[in-house]
Amino acid sequence: MFTDVLFDIDGVMLSEERYFDASALTVNELLTSSRFLGLQSVAGAYRADLSNDDIAVVRQLVFQRDTVLEKLKNVGVNANWDMVYLVFVSELAQALRSAAANSEFKRAVVNALSDGWTVGAVQSLGSAIREYASEQVVSYEHYDILYGDATTRDELFDRARTLFATSFGLELDDHALWSIGQTTFQEWYLGDDYTRASTGKKGFLKSEIPLIEPAQFQSLLSDLRDRGIRLGIATGRPFTETKVPLEFFGWWKFFDEAKVSTASDVLIAEQQVPEARPLSKPHPFSYLRSLTANHDPAGLLSTSLPLEGKRAQVLIVGDSIADALAAERLGASFAAVLTGLEGAAARPKFERLQANFILDDALQVNALFA
Template sequence: MKKLIIFDLDGVITSEEMYWTTAGLVLHELLYSPRYWNVDGRKEYVLPRSVEECRALSESVFPEPLIQGLKARAVNSNWDTCYAGFCLYLIDVLAQLPNRDGLFPLRPEDPTWIAAFRARVAQVKPVVSPERLRPLTDPLLDGYGGFDLLARFEVLASDVLGERVEDTLEHYSPSWKLCRDLFQEWYLGDVLFVQEYGYPPAEPGKLGCVHFEQPLLPVADLRASLENLKAQGYTLGICTGRGRFEALTPLQDYGLLELFAEEHIVTHTEVAQTEHLLREQGKKMTLAKPHPFPFLRAAFPEYRPGEPLPPRGSFIVVGDTTSDVRGARAGEALCIAVRTGARTEEARILLERSGPDFLVDNVTYVPTQVLELDDLATIQRLQFSERAKAETLLQRWFALHMDLHVESVRLTPKAVSLNSFNGFYQIGEEEYFFKTHVEEQGVLAEYYNATLLHEVGYNVVLPVRSLRKSGQQMVIYPVIRWPVMFDLMCQMEMGQPAETTIDQLVAAERLECERLLRIYRDTLASASAEEYAAAPIHQLFWHRLTGGRLTSFYKDKSLPLPTSPERQIPFEQICAYRWRINGVEQHRTLGELITRATEVLRPERESMTVVGHGDAHFGNVFLEEGHEYLYFDPAFAGRHSPLLDVIKPLFHNVFATWMYFSFEVEPNCHLSVRVNESEHCIEVVYDFTLPSVREAILRTKREYLLTPLLEWLRSVGALPDDWREIMHSALLCCPLLTINLFDSQRMPSLIGWLGLTYAVYLGQEENSVIPNLQAVEVE
């Protein structure tokens, strides 16, 4: 799949101001020239001689708010914008004529009709002002956009004038072509007009607004952004309502044309040629924006109208108007809208309402945005709020990174998916399950050692395919229909109809504890400091502490007190104050626990290792045949300390319900927090009582895994002197660094304080939450 971005020009790269000036000059000439309507009866029409005069005349009849209103309503082409102004003025001037006999049917492009119209105008000298024009919010116009809006001018004219008007003011009508031709005269000037069309303009002496064009942003910034995209592997194209000459000339002048691929440039010239070919076949179609054809032709040069659309997200469109958004969406492209073309509040509101996939301030933000949309972390985040968009991005990701052209993608967001996502995709009749783990500050190059687990005796689902690049881990599995232990535990805990019993779950836990002990004994081996430092499991603990996650979550952040939300407690204060939990003063502050964890969890140390899953919480475990654990998603599997291997399942399977269902847990969470400023102490009262099913799992794990594991390690001289500090420091990381406890979008402040309480409490090796850890003494 080709990485392709198609850019609109005006309002994105090139400024539209001189086009707007041109449109206003056309209307000014029509209104005041003796050749046309001559509403004030002047003897001659004096052409402006400077760009300042051009702007002043244009603004007097076609102010920017009116232009922005048309753009906001998907009137994209500057010719169409000009023509909309023409229709509004024509209707207004006609409405002021007391006698319109002989003027119907309207033929406003015909010189004879124009002469008759001019004669009637001379008798009245109508008032001409933009303020008199029918507003775009008029009931006959409101709610319409693009070509539909242009078609409403005949309805408006019929209503205002009391005569049926049809087949006169439509798009591409003779009067539309009159406006287009005048537009080209004003925009190109004499020399370029003759060069482009081969005959002189009707009114010579026009300066040519093209000569005063300016880029929308500094050229250096534009070039840097476009070069950045090319460095990311994107091919750049253009889709513009400008004619080819007007589109390419300024890009050539700015030195930017060379960055775009010729075969991916589509202008109004190519669109008009296709429309002409269709008319010769008896098919009258308008293919200009917001029709998707220009975008599709730019992305796929061989594309023809009516052919099947590409898969959603096959290319990206960068535009600035609702017309761009509508056309991109109709062509199944992803759309990044820039705000630079929406210069009024109304235009900005309508642009946002049009539903672009992403919205950025200007084109210089596009390189960062496309990096994000190609980032699995973006998909993980969007799966909860904008699932359809996340699925589109993932379908695109599969094609770009794994050459998988899947027919459909279905994400299955779950509470357990705190740093991961999973789901199903289909190719033909075959369905597959996929999963990935996302680490925003990931530093390790390889994950997913399922084969290693299988070889040493784990019951693990082997992937049919995997991608193991840093930041791009993805594992594809055959579809497994067994229930997931996470769901079974939740059913039991919440009193829902369950597929199993507590006794079955406890029996399965015991069976797995016994198997783990056997595997640990069979695979125990020493590792050098260098070998141990390369273990993926450190990503879950030490790298989260030091690699940026701790800082990004909490530095310079505050958490409100649950009962006094106006009182924000900074993280630095939370770290520095002593903690008193249920009346018992904790030995170390949170800050001291973090410092100690940074030291004792440091990967560069010689260690005794075993082969372990590393992240075997119940979200990664099926219950096979109702009695045996079946692992998947071995993102952090490998050789590492057994002291770390047991930590994630210990915490998440027993203590972490609040983390997955924070808003559901809050109403029944009886935790009180008081910050005692005089004693520099945080006082917490909380009942740590566990649900019966989780208490049963904890008892089983202590009896059949933790206690015998520690005793065995001690007996073979493999238990380090600082084993307590290691395990409790790793436990500290689980509530503190799995998710951001200060993120009010993910959890209420009360649950954030609960997470901090668990972090401080489990981080202290003196506490008896896990009594069997303390029961083993080193001789």
């Protein structure tokens, strides 16, 4: 009998749609806003005040009608910050490629990056691209050119570093550039009210979409807790985006905060043990942290995995390959729910991964305890 149930959030409790919207808007801003590269785009001129219809158009273009999202998810990319970085870099590489033969451009790029991959450097890089590149309009069609048939998250990052080194003679500081994307994503998702910025972004915290009826999920969590089951969360969301909507839907009170691990905790751990990067899913770090309520990164990373005897005790409930891989490495059982990006079409994928359970939605967890 399971003694611990650990839930993912996006694709399990809450829809991923707003996170994917924010990711698309972030990529588009990094490429088209004067704050960053300032390039032209098939998505139009950069604006912060977008209607839902406008947002849908940007997302369709940036993620090629979500086919790019599916490719990212299928190789274990779970964090939206990673998605932003990887798609942005694929379009940046194409812009650099179209001007790389020009010697003046090469000098301009070296000068732009003399102090590293800062926001100012990105702006200078954009100026050089606008002056020398033959391909002036971002089309969002270059994901496959860079990443092709890559099969893991690590391979995606390696492809980007290798391309920049071999084709452009540049050292791609993925952590610095990733951090710029992360900060910009937070502006889009949280909005000015939470970030205390003046960007004109309204944010999405107040428009979260539950995937299951809130009262029914409350009942499930209450029942599990009454049975003595320990409940935890391991999510790619930062802390604020985790707590605010879960409080709104009445779910937060059922979880011990010590057994809640978020992207904020992963970032702190990566800062404390930088050589261990990346610690986001499919790395099992966040699930191990929530299972043990141990918040010491060094101690957790020295734990021998998979944990012995936990397959019958620990259940991870997630919607992605990244969750499945993390569960396997941890030594836990995995229940796949078909409420993620691909819906019921994801079933064969989870069958190939030999998920212990495949559920229509998270409410069916209750049947495992009947």
